[in-house]
Amino acid sequence: MLTITRDLVDRIIAHARADHPDEACGVIAGPAGSDRPTRFVAMTNAERSPTFYRFDSIEQLKVWREMDDRDEEPVVIYHSHTSTEAYPSRTDISYAMEPQAHYVLVSTREDLETDRLVVDGVEFRSYRILDGEVTEEEVRVVESYA
Structure with a gap:
């Protein structure tokens, strides 16, 4: 299960x-x-692109070094889908290289499914991706980690 604060969810959606x-x-x-x-x-x-994402390699190197310096790791790796459901594509799965990470996908498409977690008009889902296997997990949104 992914436990995440409301302010972080809001920032993902705003992005x-x-x-x-x-x-x-x-x-x-x-x-x-x-x-x-x-x-x-x-x-x-x-x-x-509206159909594909890739981290800028120089920016990614800088961010990963910063995490190392701060004794951090990528807990959530997120991206959006603009016209499809918030489910990892084959490309997303092949790029999933952080086994401990929660892979969050948000969909900004207009025809949202009502049986999914919808936050502020955006479908918000989280997955674990390990060795090419995708497992959806529950998302718990909290005000703080107190």
């Missing part, structure tokens, strides 16, 4: 809306081993 119609992407870092997302890092979609 997805701001970059629409292109996919948005980023990371939420947290203390290594904690499974607690705390530090929001919006990243640049180097592809600038």
Whole structure:
């Protein structure tokens, strides 16, 4: 289960809306081993595409080094889908290289399904992706980690 604060959810959604119609992407870092997302890092979609995302390699190197220096890890890796459901594509699955991370997808498409978690008009889902296997997990939105 992913437990995440409301302010971080709001920031992911705001980023997805701001970059629409292109996919948005980023990371939420947290203390290594904690499974607690705390530090929001919006990243640049180097592809600038409505159907694909890729972290800018120079920016990614900088962010990963920063996490190492701060004894952090990527707790959440997120991106948006602009016209499809919030489910990992084959490409998303093949790029999932952080086994401990929660892979959050938000969909900014207009025909949202009502049986999914919808936050402020955006479908918001989380997955674990390990060795190519996708497992959806519950998302618990909290006001704080207190």
